[in-house]
Amino acid sequence: MTDWTLAFDTFEPEQEGLREALTSTGNGFFCTRGGLAWAQADGVSYPGTYTHGGFNRETTIMAGVPVLNEDLVNLPNWLLLEMRIEGEEALDRENVEILSYRHEYDIRTATTIRVLRVRDRAGRETTLETRRFVSMADMHQAAMKWTITPENWSGRVEVISALDGRVTNKGVARYQQLEGRHLDPVSPRTFGPETIALVVRTRQSRIYVAEAARTRIFGVAGQLDVGRDLYQMQDYAHQVLSFEATRGEPVRVEKMVAFYTSRDHAINEPLVNAGKAVGRYGTYAEAFEHHRRAWEELWEICDVRVPNDERVQLLLRLHISHILQVCSPHTSDLDAGVPARGLNGEAYRGHIFWDELFIYPFLNFRLPEITRGLLMYRYRRMGEARAAAKEAGYQGAMFPWQSGSDGQEETQKVHINPKSGKWEPDLSHNQRHVSADIFYNVWRYYETTGDTEFLLDYGAEMMLDIARFWASIAHHNPVRDRYEIHGVMGPDEFHEKYAGSDEEGLRNNAYTNVMVAWLSEIALEVLDLVPERRRQALRASIGLTDEEVEKWGEMSRKMFVPFHGDGLISQFEGYDNLEELDWDHYRREYGNIQRLDRILRAEGDDPDKYKLTKQADAVLLFFLFPEDELKPLFERLGYEYSTEMVRRNTEYYDQRTSHGSTLSFIAHAGILADLDPESSWERYMVALESDVGDVQGGTTQEGIHMGVMAGTLDLIQRGYLGTDIRDGALHFDPKPVGNLDGLSFPMQFHGTRLQIELKGKQLTVAAPADGQPVDVRVGDTAARIESGGSHTFDFGGE
Template identity: 70%
Template sequence: RRGRETTLASRRFVSMADMHQAALEWTITAENWSGPVEVITALDARVINQGVARYRELEGRHLHSVTSRTSSSDTISLIAQTRQSRIYVAEAARTRVYGESGALETDRSLYQMEDYIHQTLGFNLQQGQSIRVEKLVSFYTSHDQAINEPLTNAEKAVGRFGSFDEALDHHRRAWNELWDDCDIRVPNDDRVQFLLRFHASHVLQTCSPHTADLDVGVPARGLNGEAYRGHIFWDELYIYPFLNFRLPRITRGLLRYRYRRLDEARALARDAGYRGAMYPWQSGSDGKEETQVVHLNPRSGLWEPDMSQNQRHVSAAIFYNIWHYLQATGDTDFLLSAGAEMMIEIARFWSSIAHFNPTRDRYEIHGVMGPDEFHEKYPDSHEPGLRNNAYTNIMVAWLMNIAAGLPDQLPERRRRSLREQIELTDQEIETWKEMSRKMYVPFLADGVISQFEGWENLEELDWAAYREKYDNIQRLDRILRAEGKEPDRYKLLKQADTVLLFYLFRQNELKEIFERLGYSYTSETLRKNVAYYDARTSHGSTLSFVTYAGVFLEIDLTTSWDRYMVALESDVGDVQGGTTAEGIHMGVMSGTLDIVQRSYLGEVIRDGILYFNPKAIDHLRGLNLPMRFRGLLIGVTLEDGRLRVGAEVDSLNRSVKIGVGDQVREIRSGESYTFDL
């Protein structure tokens, strides 16, 4: 205005050191003028959710106002209550102004409503002079521990905060500690390095050390977007492996979110006519099924039926997550207190949803959806679900084998008390053993695993025609429905389904599962299935790029890396055309971190030994990353045909066994060993 030039420098952060603290600093410089300045500092409970276009017709305001007030001359505060869950949420803000010689006196005026409050700060600014405005904010809810009530605690806390620079220093130190445990270093590819750190930063903001003590799960879209309404899905399958080897205490806390909702999963199974624990496809505060029954197709503008709650495989994913957490940590306390009970109840659910077909002499599972999501039912059928989804049935065969042996891994007293508590019988365990040997898996004529029974009867899609007609065909389900067609009618997939098996299990593991089931598994099984399904997958989920990057590793390193780069760029580049603005994708972000260890380093745990089988990829030359295995922090470095493993000095003098090929070495605290590859 009137030729005035002003420089505004802004810094802000939400503290990693103090979960109740955030801070904002403005530095205002008058370049060519002098005069009065007014700054408004506010707290606002009138916020609404409107970040997702297709949700805007739904209720977006979720706060009831309670009151606002001032507790001191430089502090304003406000408390509101969430409308549905009735949680009190309070903030207090302390705003101060500093000149070159220290704190400045300012004129302050107040504007106040129940759901909004602000102070106007007035002061004079001289040409060439810089003034700093610091706003420190505290945040409490009625769910917080060791508080009286949220508003009073917020006001007390903000009064005790130090300066912006002091708070920022604590924040930086907390992040430095996290990077020591979590930084994956790739010295020969700057772009990959940036994206890995970008993804790790988002994962660690959502799943921070503070998370471990909270009753929370992992929202599929993190904490910075409104898509999926904060619900927890199966994305944990891709998220936990990175945390297991770095911050296992966080994984443990997140798994306890599932354990606390075990009774709700039991009730969900019981209401559906099953036994055991059937976890919901979408979980929220209390663990009940939150999946919508209709969803908006943005291409047609129509609300369409949504049957995705039939993705019962989420329970198998939870079983898988518990088992692999235990393998990485050796956390017997969690196994005894929560893990075994959850795993057994999940196995009990699968034994109740399955039925024995005497004609085939096999167990079958009907009425479910696989991870694909494009197929909710059979064409022209009014009944939801499919018969014998191969991914689901094979996961069940695997978990039944583990569940059947689980009671024998428990101490005698715990085994006896758990069996009595949940009324587990020997007959159930015998059924699980039989299911591990007799689950039905459908195959196509050429030996390819059939995604589900009846897949061969579906029509082939003219992929070339659709690619020519549409710029982006990732969401073919929406395109087809907008054209008046059923996706259920065609051989197409949104994301990896059958192929996901080759990502979650090593070749020797799958061979063991298949042979126990009495099916053939050859050196060509992986290649044939990947080629068949890749040609029919639209990759409408970013998770699909992660999965295919992993499975192509055994087939074609170049294709694997190409898919990996798509996954790495997916949120930064918004490859789905607008979904990143609705919230980042936690699964793909954490999945790209896990692929480095799972696939490119070839990490696998067998018989308590951590094995590596690295792949020669030039982009990862010099790769260095920390991993925490069975409580001991190790550093892994890959360079010049060698793999070096070094253990930190540990006061408990722990040791771990590390293997590369046929070489196995026990590495103790403070020791290192270099393997020739």
């Protein structure tokens, strides 16, 4: 294992699904899982290809009740390559002995590599080396090279190269009872003797997807003149390429693939464009060189170097690679959101949640054009958000907890509890905080980039209409002279309502209320930023009244935040009245208790009764806001705020949190960076290892966790270097956490490229390229970094 290679040296059937997810390859347009070339869905392997926006809705009849779900669709499998020797059955796992095995993911180029030495039933030994990538240079291109070396035999070989549209969505065990058929066949086709093509259409959303594959075979002297036979069905096509193989002489199979959908720009129709594109592709080596250069350019912008910790270095780069597979420069021009589980699995049905909150900070400082494009996904769905608010009796824009194709609420009404096998009601659509999180994302993007054009054209409209929603859902309690919000859920997710109540949601979730107090103040600032003419037009367009603006000012000063005990923020009103849980009992009984909600419900109990939390909720505020922002916010509301209060709250909730979401480790690690650096680093390492180690026991194979991967990177820049933006200046507050000496990374602030380096008690900020001067502050020291200049700051005292 190196800083750039994730590798496995044995084939472990029970680990194959996890490894397929970890070694997927993608380019921000589509991604393909890292399965064996010949594999089909068989309970061990699960081939999967997914693209942004590739959704389809289907209805499942459950006990006579129709249940509608929208899924990110598993698209035709372009990988299939099989080999027959002397007309015998094709080689597969069941009929060969694996003599040696190597499965690698080259992080630097997002290339999946497998090298197998096998012995078949006739005693023939063969080395099979597969390399494949989805091109970062050409968003429609994928390529695979299969090198076959006969070690102790010569003979007739047949290579089967296929495109398989018979795939279904069956990659998540708990969704097995839901309808998984999403594709209808359209037609296969050939483009000359070397190319097969296949078109399918999603059944409800009617998205056409075309794949064209050109397969050529090369020997030591060049391209071979091979025999070709064709077999086609409506949803499947393959070629059989036959040739003579000679002992010891490698033969190279090159499969070049073009991938198009009817949602693409500048096409006539997907099939014709796929066939035309693949006919123009060069060799695998030529395509790979373009791909390699595109990745090299991205690494210059995105690499994070930690020279003194090989494990941390490897995992950070793995996480960067996966983020860029899903969110690349190609993504910025798509109508795409960020699926919480990326594009290499079917968990959460490919929906877009609040995980953007953890993903955008890394992109904002490196590839802000991607964040801009992803924020446009939300803007384009404002109409649906406004309709949802109106239907619920509110004003403004109320975004859904789970979003998919068109921005309507996609949260399931029931979900299965794997512990009990029973279907249970799902009330998580009440996580209205997602609208506040979107507001937060827009503002942080603007602060980091200074993109006034986006703010004026799109961002301000989103933010003001979100603020209108919160003003309409909040009500004034005259007894307290405070504004309150009822009927919502916080990020916790274990508490959906009060135990024994038929009414959904909770009163005064602290996270939600503080976020709303903050955004009410920022909304007023946004109004001031917008020029008068645009401001008047915008107010007229969304129907913003003077009364609403006045209410924002009041809410920024009078939101109710529940407390109990000595400065303890109550997660929601009434939290202090809940029962304490016997945590030791459940740890002894179950070991892993991250999903305590499922355990308790399987026992016939109710998690709403107890003081427990799935993930950081009230304390998440201390992670999202620096003290210089949160302290005046609390004081404006009339509440005390101190470092000791942060410590007490963090310790209190840490004892009552199961960390059922890996995002929780990110939040706690960030908060503890100041309070307990050693504990912070321990949490950080859990988060960093969570996907590779599959700490949730089987979930990573269903799709990597985008939020935690990006969160580990954000923790480096924001948690441990204390990166913050105040009054248009870039601030750093480095923490003595972990083994980060020598840390360096590039970043971008207001369009200016910077290079950051940490050595000992010194932080160097350099501006190596042309750009505007940047004001930087570390502690009490301020400096203006001019283009081509740098400054080294001393920090940390004696």
